[in-house]
Amino acid sequence: MSSTSDPSLDEALDAFYAEVEAEDLAPLWTQVKNLMPMVPRPATLPHLWRWEVIRALAERAGTLVPIDRGGDRRVLALANPGLEGKPFAASTLWAAVQYLGPRESAPGHRHAASALRFVLEGEGVWTTVDGDACDMHPGDVVLTPKHRWHDHCNGGDEPMLWFDGLDIPIVSAFDASFFEAYPVADLQPVDGERNANLRTHGWAGLRPVDLATPPDGGSPLLAYPWAGTDAALTALLAEPGAGGTAAVEFVNPTTGASALPTLSCGMRRITAGASTVPQQQVGHRVVVVYRGTGRSRIGEVEVTWGPHDMFVIPSWAVVAHQATGGDADLFVLGDDPAVRALGLYRDAEGEELVR
Numbered sequence: 001m002s003s004t005s006d007p008s009l010d011e012a013l014d015a016f017y018a019e020v021e022a023e024d025l026a027p028l029w030t031q032v033k034n035l036m037p038m039v040p041r042p043a044t045l046p047h048l049w050r051w052e053v054i055r056a057l058a059e060r061a062g063t064l065v066p067i068d069r070g071g072d073r074r075v076l077a078l079a080n081p082g083l084e085g086k087p088f089a090a091s092t093l094w095a096a097v098q099y100l101g102p103r104e105s106a107p108g109h110r111h112a113a114s115a116l117r118f119v120l121e122g123e124g125v126w127t128t129v130d131g132d133a134c135d136m137h138p139g140d141v142v143l144t145p146k147h148r149w150h151d152h153c154n155g156g157d158e159p160m161l162w163f164d165g166l167d168i169p170i171v172s173a174f175d176a177s178f179f180e181a182y183p184v185a186d187l188q189p190v191d192g193e194r195n196a197n198l199r200t201h202g203w204a205g206l207r208p209v210d211l212a213t214p215p216d217g218g219s220p221l222l223a224y225p226w227a228g229t230d231a232a233l234t235a236l237l238a239e240p241g242a243g244g245t246a247a248v249e250f251v252n253p254t255t256g257a258s259a260l261p262t263l264s265c266g267m268r269r270i271t272a273g274a275s276t277v278p279q280q281q282v283g284h285r286v287v288v289v290y291r292g293t294g295r296s297r298i299g300e301v302e303v304t305w306g307p308h309d310m311f312v313i314p315s316w317a318v319v320a321h322q323a324t325g326g327d328a329d330l331f332v333l334g335d336d337p338a339v340r341a342l343g344l345y346r347d348a349e350g351e352e353l354v355r
């Protein structure tokens with residue numbers, strides 16, 4: 001309904017807008033503020049999911065919902081309350097918890113979406129990626145880059161729960177999805193030597209010169225065991241000027257680029273009582289608390305967290321974390337490699353913050 005002081009003009013405008021819409025056209029002038037806000041105004045909201053709640057529901061799925069071909073994965077996705085029921089943690093990020101019971105396996109497939117796993121609980125699972133069985137333990141990161149065959153197998157007697165981060169919303173935005181089930185068998189044959197990627201490409205600062213790397217430029221290293229992450233963070237924190245916090249990023253060791261072309265992941269340690277400097281950046285992030293308790297200020301929202309809780313930091317929100325009970329380790333998934341590839345990255349901290 002238009003309203004000017006002239007009733008016949010109002011009528012003409014109403015008729016005009018109705019006709020514009022009926023012809024599948026839209027005026028810019030009624031929407032420009034939403035389309036081009038002065039700073040990012042994400043639909044994605046800051047939000048926290050409690051581990052206790054996710055864990056209990058994942059366990060119930062474990063007894064109620066079998067894994068079969070078609071479904072393929074027993075996964076509960078974080079669905080951001082700002083995204084109208086879409087199963088996305090943020091408009092660009094898929095984040096989920098996967099539950100695999102004792103002796104269960106999740107059949108092989110491959111797809112255009114890139115994935116990373118961060119192990120939270122349990123022992124005995126391996127993810128086979130193009131024939132290489134990658135053993136998974138709590139705190140480990142395991143990559144399944146785009147178009148690589150992957151299946152998960154639990155050879156142990158306890159359930160395992162891990163965090164999945166994928167670029168499904170990005171692949172879907174470009175209508176770039178391709179998916180294939182592994183032909184014939186549920187699981188890939190495992191090459192005799194397990195964890196080959198780690199033995200060949202897992203030597204910090206050393207590049208094996210006689211070995212081929214994946215032709216698509218993806219990372220030849222697929223696993224980042226917790227022991228290495230922990231040792232690096234401990235060493236960095238002991239350096240003068242660390243200020244009680246240190247962070248590492250998991251990268252492709254041959255190029256130094258992000259672990260996956262669209263997604264980054266890293267681990268930040270905050271020592272007891274320490275805080276991070278308020279910071280903002282373009283791109284969404286999901287934080288998974290590995291260890292410790294604390295609180296985070298995300299824009300106008302404050303969340304308090306404990307082990308394995310998960311929360312979303314929307315693009316451009318000013319964020320600062322504080323560890324309140326012992327040292328805290330925060331696993332951080334981000335879409336910043338995709339943002340940078342499109343030339344859209346920007347960040348600020350301290351005096352430079354833009355609200």
Ligand code: GTQ
Binds near residue numbers: 073096098115150164
């Ligand atoms: O484990 O292969 O959370 O294909 C979503 C899609 C996990 C997987 C997810 C997947 C997987």
Ligand code: FE2
Binds near residue numbers: 111
């Ligand atoms: Fe998959």
